[in-house]
Amino acid sequence: MQVKIFGVRGCLFGIANMILVKRLRERLYSTLLLQDISFFDSETVGGLTSRLGSDCQQVSRVIGNDLNLILRNVLQGSGALIYLLILSLPLGLCVLAICISLSTMMLIYGQYQKKSAKLIQEFTASANDVAQETLSLMRTVRVYGTEKQELGRYKQWLDKLAGISLRQSAAYGFWNFGFNTLYHSTQVIAVLIGGMSILSGHITAEQLTKFILYSEWLIYSTWWVGDNLSSLMQSIGASEKVFNLIDLSASDQFTVKGLKLQKLMGRIEFDDVSFHYPSRKEVPVLQHFNLKVPPGEVVAIVGLSGSGKSTVVNLLLRLYEPTNGEILIDGYPMKELNVRWLRERIGYVGQEPRLFRMDISSNIKYGCPRDISQQDVEWAAKQAFAHDFISSLPNGYQTLVDDDLLSGGQKQRIAIARAILRDPSILILDEATSALDAESEHNVKGVLRAVQSDLQARRTVIVIAHRLSTIQTADRIIVMDGGKIVEMGNHTELLRKDGLYARLIRRQADAVA
Structure with a gap:
C-alpha cells in the first residue's frame, strides 16, 4: 500500500x-523577446x-x-x-x-x-559562449589555425568549473x-x-x-x-538568474499602445537628434542631427565607417531611443506611434543578410502583416531579381535555407524580396548591396529606379551604401562625418563641391582601377 x-x-x-x-x-523566452535591443548588446x-x-x-x-x-x-x-x-x-x-x-x-x-551553484552556472554559460562562437566561426578558426588557442579559451572555463566541483566534493x-x-x-x-x-x-x-x-x-x-x-x-542558486530575467519588465514599446495613423505617407524628420549607445555612453554617435525627408523621396546616406549612418537607421526603426531631440513621422513624434503598426509599414534590408532555417517562400513571407499568396511571393522575388535562381533550386521556393546552399548575394536578394513584399511606405536599405555581385547590383539599381518612376506607389526610400555607384540616381545624397551632416545634394552637385563625397568617389574609382 x-x-x-x-x-x-x-x-x-x-x-x-x-x-x-x-x-x-515559455515565460522566460517571452520575456527575452520583449526586451530592448540594448539588453541584447x-x-x-x-x-x-x-x-x-x-x-x-x-x-x-x-x-x-x-x-x-x-x-x-x-x-x-x-x-x-x-x-x-x-x-x-x-x-x-x-x-x-x-x-x-x-x-x-x-x-x-x-x-x-x-x-x-551560481558560480557553476555562470562558468557554464561562459564556456557555452566560447563554444558557440568558435563553432559558428569554424571556417575562420580553420583558416587561421587557431584550434589550440580556442581549446585554451574553452579549457580556461572548464578548469574553473573543475575547481568549483573539487570544493563541492x-x-x-x-x-x-x-x-x-x-x-x-x-x-x-x-x-x-x-x-x-x-x-x-x-x-x-x-x-x-x-x-x-x-x-x-x-x-x-x-x-x-x-x-x-x-x-x-x-x-x-542556479535558477536565481532565470528568475531575475523573468522579472525584467517588457520594453515600453510593447506596453504603450500608441497612435495608429489612417495612412502612413512617409514624411521623416530628425529634429536635433543626439545619440550614444547605452553600452558606450562616453562615445557620441550622432550630434545635433537634423534631416527632413519628404514623402516619396529617395535619400542616400554615405560617409566613412563609424560616421553614424547605420545608427540613423537603428533610430528610424526605433531599435533605440534618441538621447536628445526627437524623430517625427508624418509630423507625429515617433515615440507616440504604435511601434508594431509602424514597423509593419517599414521594409528593411540589413547589411548582413539573415535568413531563418525554413523554406525560401516562408522566409520571403516572414513578418508580412497581410495574407500572402504564392503569386505574391514570386512577384516580390522577381522584383528583387531572385526568381530565376530560386526556380533553379531542386525544390524551388520550398527549398530549405542552408548556410552552404545560398551565397551571400542570393540571401541578400531574398531579404530584399521580403522587404518589397510588405509594400512598405518607408523602405530602408542598409548596405543592401554589400554582398551582391556586379550584375545583381545592377539589378538592385533597377529596383531603385523602378521605385522612383512608380508614381502610384511612391514610397520614401533610405539607402545606405559604401558602393557609391548604387546611389548616384538618388534624389538627394547625405554625406556624414563624425555623427553630423557635412554635405547634402544630388550626385552632380556634390561632385562640383569637391568635398568628402567627391574624395570618396575618387577613392572607389582608384580602387576599381
Missing part, C-alpha cells in the same frame, strides 16, 4: 515538474540559451525530486520523533538535540551549495563526516542512557530496541532532508 502511495505521489510530482519547466521556459547568446536550457532544467529538480523527497522524509522523521518522545522523553530530547545540530550543519552546507566530505559522527554518537548515547534506564527500571529492553531502530530512522530521515535540501539550495 505504501509503495503504491509513493508511486502515485512520484507520478503527480513528475507531471507537476513537466508543467513547471514548460511554463518556465550586453547579454551573450550563449548565456541566454544556457538559461533557457540547463538552468530551467535545474529548476525541475526542485519539484520533480527535491521537494518530493523532502516532504516524504519530513513526514517520516516527524512520526519517528513523536514516537521516540512517547517511548522516552530524556532519550527523545537527546536525539532531538543531535538532529538540531545536524540540521544546522545542513543549512550551512546548503548555503555553500547555493553560492557554488570537499564540502560534501565534511558534511558526510559530520553526519556519520553524529549518527554514531546517537547510537552510543542511546546505549549508554538506555542501559542506565533499563537498570533503573524506567524502560524495558524491548523499548530500548525500538528506540534505537526509530532513532536510526529519524537520523536517516534528517540526513535525507539535509541532502535534498542542499540539492534544493543548489537548484535555487
